[in-house]
Amino acid sequence: xxxxxxxxxxxxxxxxxxxxxxxxxxxxxxxxxxxxxxxxxxxxxxxxxxxxxxxxxxxxxxxxxxxxxxxxxxxxxxxxxxxxxxxxxxxxxxxxxxxxxxxxxxxxxxxxxxxxxxxxxxxxxxxxxxxxxxxxxxxxxxxxxxxxxxxxxxxxxxxxxxxxxxxxxxxxxxxxxxxxxxxxxxxxxxxxxxxxxxxxxxxxxxxxxxxxxxxxxxxxxxxxxxxxxxxxxxxxxxxxxxxxxxxxxxxxxxxxxxxxxxxxxxxxxxxxxxxxxxxxxxxxxxxxxxxxxxxxxxxxxxxxxxxxxxxxxxxxxxxxxxxxxxxxxxxxxxxxxxxxxxxxxxxxxxxxxxxxxxxxxxxxxxxxxxxxxxxxxxxxxxxxxxxxxxxxxxxxxxxxxxxxxxxxxxxxxxxxxxxxxxxxxxxxxxxxxxxxxxxxx
Amino acid sequence: xxxxxxxxxxxxxxxxxxxxxxxxxxxxxxxxxxxxxxxxxxxxxxxxxxxxxxxxxxxxxxxxxxxxxxxxxxxxxxxxxxxxxxxxxxxxxxxxxxxxxxxxxxxxxxxxxxxxxxxxxxxxxxxxxxxxxxxxxxxxxxxxxxxxxxxxxxxxxxxxxxxxxxxxxxxxxxxxxxxxxxxxxxxxxxxxxxxxxxxxxxxxxxxxxxxxxxxxxxxxxxxxxxxxxxxxxxxxxxxxxxxxxxxxxxxxxxxxxxxxxxxxxxxxxxxxxxxxxxxxxxxxxxxxxxxxxxxxxxxxxxxxxxxxxxxxxxxxxxxxxxxxxxxxxxxxxxxxxxxxxxxxxxxxxxxxxxxxxxxxxxxxxxxxxxxxxxxxxxxxxxxxxxxxxxxxxxxxxxxxxxxxxxxxxxxxxxxxxxxxxxxxxxxxxxxxxxxxxxxxx
Numbered sequence: 001x002x003x004x005x006x007x008x009x010x011x012x013x014x015x016x017x018x019x020x021x022x023x024x025x026x027x028x029x030x031x032x033x034x035x036x037x038x039x040x041x042x043x044x045x046x047x048x049x050x051x052x053x054x055x056x057x058x059x060x061x062x063x064x065x066x067x068x069x070x071x072x073x074x075x076x077x078x079x080x081x082x083x084x085x086x087x088x089x090x091x092x093x094x095x096x097x098x099x100x101x102x103x104x105x106x107x108x109x110x111x112x113x114x115x116x117x118x119x120x121x122x123x124x125x126x127x128x129x130x131x132x133x134x135x136x137x138x139x140x141x142x143x144x145x146x147x148x149x150x151x152x153x154x155x156x157x158x159x160x161x162x163x164x165x166x167x168x169x170x171x172x173x174x175x176x177x178x179x180x181x182x183x184x185x186x187x188x189x190x191x192x193x194x195x196x197x198x199x200x201x202x203x204x205x206x207x208x209x210x211x212x213x214x215x216x217x218x219x220x221x222x223x224x225x226x227x228x229x230x231x232x233x234x235x236x237x238x239x240x241x242x243x244x245x246x247x248x249x250x251x252x253x254x255x256x257x258x259x260x261x262x263x264x265x266x267x268x269x270x271x272x273x274x275x276x277x278x279x280x281x282x283x284x285x286x287x288x289x290x291x292x293x294x295x296x297x298x299x300x301x302x303x304x305x306x307x308x309x310x311x312x313x314x315x316x317x318x319x320x321x322x323x324x325x326x327x328x329x330x331x332x333x334x335x336x337x338x339x340x341x342x343x344x345x346x347x348x349x350x351x352x353x354x355x356x357x358x359x360x361x362x363x364x365x366x367x368x369x370x371x372x373x374x375x376x377x378x379x380x381x382x383x384x385x386x387x388x389x390x391x392x393x394x395x396x397x398x399x400x401x402x403x404x405x406x407x408x409x410x411x412x413x414x415x416x417x418x419x420x421x422x423x424x425x426x427x428x429x430x431x432x433x434x435x436x437x438x439x440x441x
Numbered sequence: 442x443x444x445x446x447x448x449x450x451x452x453x454x455x456x457x458x459x460x461x462x463x464x465x466x467x468x469x470x471x472x473x474x475x476x477x478x479x480x481x482x483x484x485x486x487x488x489x490x491x492x493x494x495x496x497x498x499x500x501x502x503x504x505x506x507x508x509x510x511x512x513x514x515x516x517x518x519x520x521x522x523x524x525x526x527x528x529x530x531x532x533x534x535x536x537x538x539x540x541x542x543x544x545x546x547x548x549x550x551x552x553x554x555x556x557x558x559x560x561x562x563x564x565x566x567x568x569x570x571x572x573x574x575x576x577x578x579x580x581x582x583x584x585x586x587x588x589x590x591x592x593x594x595x596x597x598x599x600x601x602x603x604x605x606x607x608x609x610x611x612x613x614x615x616x617x618x619x620x621x622x623x624x625x626x627x628x629x630x631x632x633x634x635x636x637x638x639x640x641x642x643x644x645x646x647x648x649x650x651x652x653x654x655x656x657x658x659x660x661x662x663x664x665x666x667x668x669x670x671x672x673x674x675x676x677x678x679x680x681x682x683x684x685x686x687x688x689x690x691x692x693x694x695x696x697x698x699x700x701x702x703x704x705x706x707x708x709x710x711x712x713x714x715x716x717x718x719x720x721x722x723x724x725x726x727x728x729x730x731x732x733x734x735x736x737x738x739x740x741x742x743x744x745x746x747x748x749x750x751x752x753x754x755x756x757x758x759x760x761x762x763x764x765x766x767x768x769x770x771x772x773x774x775x776x777x778x779x780x781x782x783x784x785x786x787x788x789x790x791x792x793x794x795x796x797x798x799x800x801x802x803x804x805x806x807x808x809x810x811x812x813x814x815x816x817x818x819x820x821x822x823x824x825x826x827x828x829x830x831x832x833x834x835x836x837x838x839x840x841x842x843x844x845x846x847x848x849x850x851x852x853x854x855x856x857x858x859x860x861x862x863x864x865x866x867x868x869x870x871x872x873x874x875x876x877x878x879x880x881x882x
Contacts, residue, residue, distance in 0.1 A: 068510075325676050325683075
């Protein structure tokens with residue numbers, strides 16, 4: 001009788017259930033925040049759990065990671081995530097970051113990449129192809145700004161020199177990493193590596209980012225103006241911003257780049273200026289009106305007005321937030337599900353993963369050395385270490401290309417989990433030590 | 442090169458483009474609001490346009506309605522829409538309109554079914570079998586709550602008596618229609634139908650709704666309490682509400698009912714009480730704090746506090762709104778795309794279809810008569826008229842069984858289009874007339 005209600009309803013209904021299972025499991029895993037760990041780690045771990053219950057005979061969740069609609073939503077999840085990161089990154093503050101951050105970013109990408117692809121990869125994983133070493137190196141270049149930022153924020157150190165350098169370098173690393181990803185993805189697909197192909201891909205990547213930023217800055221506000229003439233409502237604002245991200249993802253893909261490169265570029269291009277012709281959030285309009293009616297005094301106006309202006313400026317981010325709540329956890333849980341725990345039964349893989357994890361920390365600490373004087377180099381180095389979601393994206397794209405398989409995938413995931421898990425406690429200890437020394441001085 | 446970024450990225454990227462095309466086309470069509478029409482009509486018409494451009498040689502949009510991910514998102518769209526409508530509907534006000542809604546629903550299903558299967562069907566389509574007349578009658582019983590609800594919502598009349606009766610009756614009609622569909626499908630397939638099978642289907646449907654409402658009311662607040670102990674953040678609030686709707690849709694489907702019936706029931710069950718243990722929206726917390734700091738006077742506190750309380754009480758609806766902005770237009774545009782305008786070329790089919798369309802309106806207007814006193818019977822009758830997606834499902838199932846063929850299929854499709862396209866402008870006109878009369882009184 002399940003299909004009497006018509007056509008594919010039954011099949012879709014099962015996907016509805018899987019979405020609910022993923023979202024609820026992801027939220028249950030946020031318990032991990034109680035131990036000072038970021039929620040992304042919980043989502044990943046709950047995915048590992050769901051994906052490996054078959055090892056103890058529970059196979060009910062097996063169809064989740066095979067459902068093509070779930071896989072699409074996971075891909076949409078990572079696109080939305082990079083779009084959000086792009087929206088939160090600001091090109092002008094990135095310019096102010098200065099030479100130390102650029103140095104840390106470049107060294108923090110180059111050292112792990114070279115060591116991973118040419119030295120430690122071939123040494124610890126001798127049976128793999130060069131393409132696999134390239135992906136391993138690429139996954140090591142990533143910096144997950146979110147986790148470190150949370151630690152600095154929790155300890156009231158977001159404005160410190162170390163924090164500013166790490167955050168600036170992480171944004172530059174995002175772009176460097178995306179270029180590296182674009183280049184090695186294309187190389188793996190084409191199969192032949194010549195100076196010409198590498199040059200062409202680097203050119204294409206830089207041209208796409210530069211073109212997107214220049215054309216975007218020129219036309220995005222105009223596009224906002226045109227569409228606001230049709231309708232100024234919240235629905236239009238949402239559709240315009242979301243479509244902008246999706247179209248950039250599509251164009252990047254058409255150019256042979258990862259869709260996330262396009263989504264990130266779209267986020268960098270869009271800012272609140274593009275939406276100044278649209279209506280403000282309803283609550284902002286209502287309270288604005290109430291303040292005028294009440295003839296509120298200057299102090300009230302300025303304090304509450306500040307909150308409202310901030311809210312209005314971040315309206316597009318606020319509108320995207322529920323979409324992210326819907327699809328981003330699907331990406332992390334599905335990625336976790338792809339980890340095959342039975343590979344850990346092999347002590348060789350476990351040891352390799354630990355070796356790669358040591359390399360992951362070591363590479364970023366080297367970068368910390370160039371952070372400039374008057375800066376705690378340990379804090380910068382450790383702060384750059386978590387690979388987080390960006391490292392995972394590299395691993396899943398490599399898996400999609402058939403280059404990152406079985407044990408190597410597990411090794412990268414373990415490295416990502418370890419760098420993500422160990423950074424908050426180490427960083428907290430280093431910062432508290434620094435605070436104690438400052439208090440003594 | 443399109444696939445260089447990895448695996449299925451290319452295919453997914455094309456779906457990203459289609460989503461953007463649908464959302465932007467839907468938003469362009471909101472121009473129709475300038476002529477006082479609800480935006481849902483614009484979305485349907487822009488769908489009809491996109492779906493029939495092939496008639497003038499433009500085939501670029503043809504793949505949209507064939508993309509399984511787009512079709513899933515359309516189905517998710519109607520589920521989210523019914524969930525939203527359920528959230529906005531109040532069970533206690535639904536109880537108040539109980540008896541009239543049941544009367545309207547039963548008469549609105551029986552009259553078109555009997556007239557279609559035994560009178561107008563044999564008269565206008567003399568060469569068909571009795572099974573075909575049964576399917577024609579069944580397709581006429583449907584009520585597409587989505588379209589009418591959007592009109593009431595767009596015109597700010599979702600809380601009116603007429604709206605409550607139509608929504609209540611439409612849900613009952615969904616159940617009645619699905620019972621009729623299940624029974625005649627079985628009749629056509631098996632050839633025999635017993636009182637036992639009919640009784641079982643009826644029992645199951647009633648048991649689902651009653652069970653969902655009773656168990657939901659008992660446990661939903663407790664579930665809210667349990668999950669708030671894990672995390673009280675906005676992400677948890679969203680995941681809990683959204684998953685609740687999806688799980689109910691799944692359960693309905695498992696019981697042989699349409700997923701939308703489950704989503705609507707989930708919305709009816711959930712209310713702000715279930716979320717009282719969770720954090721308020723960020724802007725509410727910030728302004729609350731500012732008002733305390735500023736030692737705001739009683740008048741300011743009460744006026745702005747009222748706005749903040751209203752916002753906090755509707756936080757779950759606000760969180761679902763961007764999801765609806767994403768998927769609901771996909772449902773209406775895709776439904777429009779399924780209309781084949783070339784069937785309109787045969788005048789005999791067109792005339793028959795017009796006759797059946799008149800019957801479709803007439804049958805539901807008869808039902809409007811029993812809506813009770815103090816209610817505009819025209820609004821109820823017209824509001825019940827659109828057959829929408831439910832009528833389409835009936836036609837496609839009949840086609841699958843080989844009972845609804847060729848011209849009859851076109852006739853049903855045209856009837857569905859006409860009732861769907863004509864209802865929004867007629868309903869808008871009737872409601873505006875009612876508003877004008879109320880303003881005069």
